[in-house]
Amino acid sequence: xxxxxxxxxxxxxxxxxxxxxxxxxxxxxxxxxxxxxxxxxxxxxxxxxxxxxxxxxxxxxxxxxxxxxxxxxxxxxxxxxxxxxxxxxxxxxxxxxxxxxxxxxxxxxxxxxxxxxxxxxxxxxxxxxxxxxxx
Amino acid sequence: xxxxxxxxxxxxxxxxxxxxxxxxxxxxxxxxxxxxxxxxxxxxxxxxxxxxxxxxxxxxxxxxxxxxxxxxxxxxxxxxxxxxxxxxxxxxxxxxxxxxxx
Numbered sequence: 001x002x003x004x005x006x007x008x009x010x011x012x013x014x015x016x017x018x019x020x021x022x023x024x025x026x027x028x029x030x031x032x033x034x035x036x037x038x039x040x041x042x043x044x045x046x047x048x049x050x051x052x053x054x055x056x057x058x059x060x061x062x063x064x065x066x067x068x069x070x071x072x073x074x075x076x077x078x079x080x081x082x083x084x085x086x087x088x089x090x091x092x093x094x095x096x097x098x099x100x101x102x103x104x105x106x107x108x109x110x111x112x113x114x115x116x117x118x119x120x121x122x123x124x125x126x127x128x129x130x131x132x133x134x135x
Numbered sequence: 136x137x138x139x140x141x142x143x144x145x146x147x148x149x150x151x152x153x154x155x156x157x158x159x160x161x162x163x164x165x166x167x168x169x170x171x172x173x174x175x176x177x178x179x180x181x182x183x184x185x186x187x188x189x190x191x192x193x194x195x196x197x198x199x200x201x202x203x204x205x206x207x208x209x210x211x212x213x214x215x216x217x218x219x220x221x222x223x224x225x226x227x228x229x230x231x232x233x234x235x236x237x
Contacts, residue, residue, distance in 0.1 A: 008227045011234060011235060017234070020230060020233060029233045030227075030230040030232075053159075076158070077159075086167065098223055100219050
């Protein structure tokens with residue numbers, strides 16, 4: 001539930017697709033204005049935009065040319081999440097599947113929405129800290 | 136609340152992109168037009184649809200009208216998914232362009 005999933009076929013070999021997803025120089029071309037990422041389990045992740053927005057996280061799983069999983073926080077919504085990129089051979093190139101899911105429960109409808117604020121979506125700081133600690 | 140209006144509003148990818156932007160910060164129609172590949176006029180039409188569905192609140196500030204996302208009618212989970220999904224749509228479009236240039 002609440003998983004966002006996107007799929008795209010890039011017209012490049014797996015090796016090149018992996019580079020596009022894991023080399024900071026490439027990531028700066030499409031993910032954010034500044035990216036610090038090492039495809040290594042436990043490596044810190046930092047992504048920042050020219051607008052001043054920044055997100056921090058940690059790399060959780062790496063399977064060379066196949067899978068990268070990380071989690072990151074999000075001050076704009078207050079909802080930390082986990083992202084997984086999976087690469088596969090596909091006709092004409094490499095299929096990249098992106099999945100992102102929240103690390104805290106979100107209300108499907110009503111109830112907890114009194115907490116919604118433009119800069120922090122409905123999650124108390126405590127719940128968020130707990131979710132990160134147990135993630 | 137009109138559930139049909141909410142689903143109709145969310146069915147359109149451009150409106151989801153607008154929701155994605157507003158999930159990050161409140162913005163005026165001009166500001167949204169700068170950020171998204173559509174005209175200010177089209178943005179205004181989409182904002183009106185979102186307003187009818189109760190998904191955005193308009194507030195006059197000086198000469199500008201600023202729009203704030205009100206996720207209540209769709210629920211927190213759908214608001215999050217619409218915002219995050221719109222961000223990946225933008226990022227993956229840039230990634231595809233990058234892959235094509237080499």
